[in-house]
Amino acid sequence: MKFGGSSVNDSACIAKVADIIKAAAADNDVVVVVSAMRGVTDLLIEAATQSESGNQNCIAAILQEVRQRHESAAKALIQSIDKRQTIFRKIHELIQEADSLSREILLQRKLTLRARDSISGLGERLSAPLVAAALEVRGLRSQAIDATELIVTDSCHGSAEPYMDLTRDRCEALLRPLLMQGIIPVVTGFIAATVDGVPTTLGRNSSDYSGTIMGAALNANEVSLWTDVDGILTSDPRLVPSASSILEMSYDEASDLADLGAKVLHPKTLHALMQSGIPLSIRNTFAADRPGTKITPGGSSDAAGVKAAAVICDSALITVRASSVLETPDTLRRTLATLAALPVQIRLAPQSSSSKDAVCVVVSSNHAESAFEALRREFAHDLEREKLKHITLNPSVAVIALVGRNLRNAGEIVERVTAALYRDTVKIFGIAHPSPGSNISLVVAQQDLKSALAAVHRELQLDEPVR
Numbered sequence: 001m002k003f004g005g006s007s008v009n010d011s012a013c014i015a016k017v018a019d020i021i022k023a024a025a026a027d028n029d030v031v032v033v034v035s036a037m038r039g040v041t042d043l044l045i046e047a048a049t050q051s052e053s054g055n056q057n058c059i060a061a062i063l064q065e066v067r068q069r070h071e072s073a074a075k076a077l078i079q080s081i082d083k084r085q086t087i088f089r090k091i092h093e094l095i096q097e098a099d100s101l102s103r104e105i106l107l108q109r110k111l112t113l114r115a116r117d118s119i120s121g122l123g124e125r126l127s128a129p130l131v132a133a134a135l136e137v138r139g140l141r142s143q144a145i146d147a148t149e150l151i152v153t154d155s156c157h158g159s160a161e162p163y164m165d166l167t168r169d170r171c172e173a174l175l176r177p178l179l180m181q182g183i184i185p186v187v188t189g190f191i192a193a194t195v196d197g198v199p200t201t202l203g204r205n206s207s208d209y210s211g212t213i214m215g216a217a218l219n220a221n222e223v224s225l226w227t228d229v230d231g232i233l234t235s236d237p238r239l240v241p242s243a244s245s246i247l248e249m250s251y252d253e254a255s256d257l258a259d260l261g262a263k264v265l266h267p268k269t270l271h272a273l274m275q276s277g278i279p280l281s282i283r284n285t286f287a288a289d290r291p292g293t294k295i296t297p298g299g300s301s302d303a304a305g306v307k308a309a310a311v312i313c314d315s316a317l318i319t320v321r322a323s324s325v326l327e328t329p330d331t332l333r334r335t336l337a338t339l340a341a342l343p344v345q346i347r348l349a350p351q352s353s354s355s356k357d358a359v360c361v362v363v364s365s366n367h368a369e370s371a372f373e374a375l376r377r378e379f380a381h382d383l384e385r386e387k388l389k390h391i392t393l394n395p396s397v398a399v400i401a402l403v404g405r406n407l408r409n410a411g412e413i414v415e416r417v418t419a420a421l422y423r424d425t426v427k428i429f430g431i432a433h434p435s436p437g438s439n440i441s442l443v444v445a446q447q448d449l450k451s452a453l454a455a456v457h458r459e460l461q462l463d464e465p466v467r
């Protein structure tokens with residue numbers, strides 16, 4: 001059972017989490033994985049960044065805030081003076097560790113990826129003992145464990161990958177005996193370590209992945225990820241308030257949705273389960289009676305069609321318009337080659353909805369200027385000689401990805417959605433539908449995103465509950 005940042009945000013949330021675990025532990029062996037309290041990882045990274053810039057005062061204020069949030073949760077959760085003292089000592093030790101890491105960065109005026117991993121992982125190391133303590137208060141036996149002891153990774157700091165065989169051995173050696181004694185391990189999400197014990201992290205938002213890695217390593221019956229919404233919804237509810245829960249999905253559908261921007265699942269979450277076929281459920285900590293979403297290798301057998309609309313924001317659209325359709329293949333080749341030489345990832349290469357001779361690429365906003373300039377250099381000569389009509393940059397677009405299974409009628413879906421958006425005066429800049437049956441992506445202006453999603457929902461009836 002993995003609990004995300006909003007599920008362990010304060011003492012009231014942690015109390016709910018402990019109740020949910022207690023209920024599950026009545027019938028099952030449970031291993032818990034926890035994130036840092038919401039916002040704490042950001043604060044720790046901010047402390048590291050400020051250290052690099054030499055802002056000592058800022059660091060003290062940040063660490064004080066982190067300390068205070070954990071101490072006040074501990075006060076509210078734990079009545080026993082002794083137990084509270086133990087937790088307070090632990091919080092103190094970890095804040096000291098953050099402080100000395102910050103000082104080292106400050107002295108060197110350099111924030112390495114390795115130091116960033118060490119400091120950013122402290123949030124999980126602070127929250128795990130609080131959850132374990134809350135379980136003990138409820139009469140359960142529990143132990144907080146750093147995943148640095150369990151998950152063995154390569155040394156790719158900031159996005160490390162696990163070595164599953166080594167991880168499995170460690171989990172068997174350390175966790176199985178605890179489970180046999182009826183002790184509930186509360187393991188830190190997000191962090192891991194190399195074979196030599198150097199701390200690593202699996203990437204931002206990756207505690208979901210920690211959860212599935214642990215589940216696979218222990219060959220669990222099920223992995224459940226507990227969050228602040230009723231499972232996977234047809235869209236991000238912050239953008240579409242009427243979005244409805246999806247009861248069942250396949251691994252592929254859920255993986256696509258995660259890859260295409262649905263924050264509710266880290267993109268690597270399903271990687272760890274692919275071989276084992278272990279079911280994954282997404283549940284709401286604040287409405288534990290609701291079913292949430294169940295993700296199985298094959299999903300529900302019935303449902304073909306669009307299940308959900310994921311969104312990638314912070315994107316820019318670059319259009320390189322050739323002088324004729326005949327020039328388009330060469331323009332495309334040169335565009336891709338130019339961008340391949342830069343540290344720029346192409347998010348999508350949609351077909352322009354306005355002209356056949358245009359090559360379109362969507363890149364992340366922070367790479368937009370450099371990509372645009374590189375293309376202007378590459379095509380400078382062609383622009384001068386009017387072999388190319390123009391290169392334009394739209395700095396603020398969003399990609400809406402329609403995710404589902406067997407979209408054999410994709411042509412019809414595109415037509416319906418295009419007409420619905422047109423009725424709502426939302427312009428579609430580009431459409432990508434890489435192969436028959438696959439997902440469909442639409443590029444719209446960022447400012448039109450909400451109305452575009454509302455139109456998609458209405459047209460494809462995604463708001464209807466229970467699918």
Ligand code: ADP
Pocket residue numbers: 003004005006007035205226227228229231232233234235236237238261262263264265308
């Ligand atoms: P946690 O801290 O529990 O890991 P996250 O904030 O990482 O939670 O993910 C949950 C959030 O993901 C939700 O609050 C919601 O705003 C967002 N989200 C984006 N797309 C979806 C979607 N399709 N279904 C559900 N939630 C989504």
Ligand code: ASP
Pocket residue numbers: 004005035036041042123189190203204205206207208
């Ligand atoms: N705490 C980590 C982060 O904020 C991991 C997670 O919450 O999943 O990125």
Ligand code: MG
Pocket residue numbers: 004205206208263264265266
């Ligand atoms: Mg998350």
